[in-house]
Each structure stands twice: as structure tokens, then as C-alpha cells.
Amino acid sequence: MMQRRKIKSLCVQETRCKGNKAKILAEGYKLLYSSESPESRNGVGVILHRKLQEEVCEVNKVNDTVMYVKMMFGREMVTVLTAYASEAGCSEDGKEKFWRDLDGVMVGVPENERVIVGGDLNGHVGGRKESVQEWWKIDSAVIRKTGEEVFWLTSGRGVPEDKEAWWWNxxxxxxxxxxxxxxxxxxxxxxxxxxxxxxxxxxxxxxxxxxxxxxxxxxxxxxxxxxxxxxxxxxxxxxxxxASKDLTAIKQMKDEIGIILHGHGKIIQMWLDYFEKLLNEENVRVKTEEGGQTKD
Structure with missing residues (x-):
């Protein structure tokens, strides 16, 4: 579906995958996921096109409800954040923790970076319960009809658990x-x-x-x-x-204050400054009782 719709990046929820790894899907797409167990309803992930896989510079899997991927889109750094706010059977403490984790990630993104949030936040529309149900009764039929016309119907069984494509021809x-x-x-x-x-x-x-x-x-x-x-x-x-690793190629690096550098010239200059300081900086020498000198 992603290849047919020419989708390069897709945020997914309720992945029900076990662990915090990555896996190769069909047509060269790669799933980066964070989940506790297949039995859990939680689990989030980001599916990337092969051209974007080498542009990933950071993956932070906060927990099984929040994770983000930093990558380069052209010359711009973009943070793709996927989140899942579980509602059924979730305690109030669990809901508060989810929003705190999500807010912590958003606050930590630099102002000069673009953020794309793709998640199932289980939000509600309307001020009264009756208005929400009335809205859903009217519009849900339109949503389902449009979805069937655009994406067609599926069997509902979902994607097989260890789907591989090495035999595809x-x-x-x-x-x-x-x-x-x-x-x-x-x-x-x-x-x-x-x-x-x-x-x-x-x-x-x-x-x-x-x-x-x-x-x-x-x-x-x-x-x-x-x-x-x-x-x-x-x-x-x-x-x-x-194939099981999140990062397969590193094209960026962080400077001394944590800003991500991209561009060959800036990265080379950063390495030059680092080794110049490492090889030429003198450490403070302290005199000992015997009269010798030691490095601090």
C-alpha cells in the first residue's frame, strides 16, 4: 500500500511486536518499533522507505506508547513522532504518564527542527456526550464509505508475523x-x-x-x-x-552543545577541532612531595 500510494514514512500503532528492534518488510521498507509483548495492545513504530533509512540520525524509543525518529529531509532536520494513547482499561495514572512522556519529547525538540506527529491519541470531539455520539453516528458512515472507495476492503486478518520478501519475484x-x-x-x-x-x-x-x-x-x-x-x-x-538495527548509516554528528550537524564540510571541521584539542591541549601538572610532576 505504501509503495502504491508513494508514501515514504508512516507512523503505526498497536504493532504488537516484541522488543525494541527493527525488521525489513516487503519492497525494501523497514519498520522501527517499540513494544513490550505481542499480547499488549500498545506498541508504536515508524515504517521508512529505503531512501530514508540512511538519513536516520537518531531513534529514541521512550516506551511502548511514544517513540520518535530524527532524519534528514533534504537539508532540513525533521522529527517524526509516533504515539498511542491507550484508553480501554487504562488507569488515570497511565494516561497522565503518557501525556507527560509526550510533552517531554515535544519540549526537547529544538525550535529550528520540524516535528511531525502521527499517532492515535484517542481524542474526543464536542462539549457534550450526546453531541459526540451524534457527530460519530453521522460522520462515521461517510468515513467508512470513503475508506472503502480509496483503500478497498481487506480480509481483516492483518499482516503475517514474520513476513519476508527474499523470495519475491x-x-x-x-x-x-x-x-x-x-x-x-x-x-x-x-x-x-x-x-x-x-x-x-x-x-x-x-x-x-x-x-x-x-x-x-x-x-x-x-x-x-x-x-x-x-x-x-x-x-x-x-x-x-x-536489518534488525535502527541505524545502518551515520551521516550526521552532534557538536559540543548537542546540535546535530549535517553537511560534509561541517562534520570534517568538527573532527579537525576535536583532534586538535585532543592532541595539543596540555593538562595541569601537580608537583608531588618527591619533587616530580604528575598529570592531573
């Missing part, structure tokens, strides 16, 4: 597209003929995916047996480890 892409088109047509018509066509397309897609996976695994084993060494295994291990 043009043939799989073609049959999956045909399956989606058949599903969309069936959702609109609800006819028995379109339903049978969707079932056939679904079987073909499953068959193509299984074939592509088996072929990719066979090629990988043949390559490993051909090399007869550990280099390929080490490369695979390093690639998987790199």
Missing part, C-alpha cells in the same frame, strides 16, 4: 496482483462466479509463492555447497543483524 508479483484484483471484484459484486474466480486466483498465488520459496532456498543451499567455506554464512548473518 515477477511471477509472484503478477499472480498476487491477479488475486487482489479478483478479491476486489468479488467484494464489489458478491456474486458466486466472482467468488469462485477469487478462490482459483488465491490457490494460484499460494502455489506460486511456495514454488518461489523452494527455488530460492534451493539456490541458496547450492551456493553454500559450491563455496565450501563460511564466508557466505557470515555474510548472511551480518545482513540479518544489520
Amino acid at each position: 515477477e511471477e509472484v508479483q503478477k499472480v498476487v496482483k491477479e488475486k487482489k484484483d479478483a478479491k476486489r471484484k468479488w467484494d464489489m459484486s458478491r456474486s458466486a462466479e466472482d467468488g469462485q474466480a477469487y478462490k482459483r486466483a488465491k490457490k494460484e498465488a499460494k502455489r506460486a509463492v511456495a514454488k518461489a520459496k523452494a527455488e530460492s532456498v534451493r539456490e541458496a543451499y547450492e551456493q553454500l555447497q559450491k563455496n565450501q567455506d563460511m564466508r557466505q554464512l557470515i555474510w548472511i548473518g551480518k545482513s540479518r543483524d544489520k
Whole structure:
């Protein structure tokens, strides 16, 4: 969906992923997430396009309800903040803690940086309870209708837990597209003929995916047996480890007062100043009782 809509960055909530890591999704997108456990309703994350992954200079996972990512958009530093205000079953202390954490992050962002907040804050509209319910009754139908027309309907099962795309090829892409088109047509018509066509397309897609996976695994084993060494295994291990990290490339650095520098010239000058001070600064010498000198 992100690739079709040309979305480069997306804030998500209720990820239900375990831990504070990152994972590679389909089409080269990467999910940076913060969560406690899959059973928890909380969990926030930011999905980034491959072109933005190397522009990330800081990731702060405050907790499983608030996190932010700092990155460069052109020549501008931008903070993308994702948050989830859990309401059902949450105590008043928990709600207050969420707003304190969110406020702490917002206060800590420098004034010269742009902030983009994408979150599910569970807010309410209207001064009275009756007005809120009346508003929702009228407008929710319009919202759902617009969503179906723009994004279409899904099965509701969600994304599979360890979704991988290393076996993806043009043939799989073609049959999956045909399956989606058949599903969309069936959702609109609800006819028995379109339903049978969707079932056939679904079987073909499953068959193509299984074939592509088996072929990719066979090629990988043949390559490993051909090399007869550990280099390929080490490369695979390093690639998987790199994919699980938030930062994969560092193009910025902070100066002495914490301001993020971007630009080759400024970074080189910062390193020159640092090493000049390190190699040429004299430490204070203190005389000892024996008459010698020691460095303080």
C-alpha cells in the first residue's frame, strides 16, 4: 500500500511486536518499533522507505506508547513522532504518564527542527456526550464509505508475523496482483462466479509463492555447497543483524552543545577541532612531595 500510494514514512500503532528492534518488510521498507509483548495492545513504530533509512540520525524509543525518529529531509532536520494513547482499561495514572512522556519529547525538540506527529491519541470531539455520539453516528458512515472507495476492503486478518520478501519475484508479483484484483471484484459484486474466480486466483498465488520459496532456498543451499567455506554464512548473518538495527548509516554528528550537524564540510571541521584539542591541549601538572610532576 505504501509503495502504491508513494508514501515514504508512516507512523503505526498497536504493532504488537516484541522488543525494541527493527525488521525489513516487503519492497525494501523497514519498520522501527517499540513494544513490550505481542499480547499488549500498545506498541508504536515508524515504517521508512529505503531512501530514508540512511538519513536516520537518531531513534529514541521512550516506551511502548511514544517513540520518535530524527532524519534528514533534504537539508532540513525533521522529527517524526509516533504515539498511542491507550484508553480501554487504562488507569488515570497511565494516561497522565503518557501525556507527560509526550510533552517531554515535544519540549526537547529544538525550535529550528520540524516535528511531525502521527499517532492515535484517542481524542474526543464536542462539549457534550450526546453531541459526540451524534457527530460519530453521522460522520462515521461517510468515513467508512470513503475508506472503502480509496483503500478497498481487506480480509481483516492483518499482516503475517514474520513476513519476508527474499523470495519475491515477477511471477509472484503478477499472480498476487491477479488475486487482489479478483478479491476486489468479488467484494464489489458478491456474486458466486466472482467468488469462485477469487478462490482459483488465491490457490494460484499460494502455489506460486511456495514454488518461489523452494527455488530460492534451493539456490541458496547450492551456493553454500559450491563455496565450501563460511564466508557466505557470515555474510548472511551480518545482513540479518544489520536489518534488525535502527541505524545502518551515520551521516550526521552532534557538536559540543548537542546540535546535530549535517553537511560534509561541517562534520570534517568538527573532527579537525576535536583532534586538535585532543592532541595539543596540555593538562595541569601537580608537583608531588618527591619533587616530580604528575598529570592531573
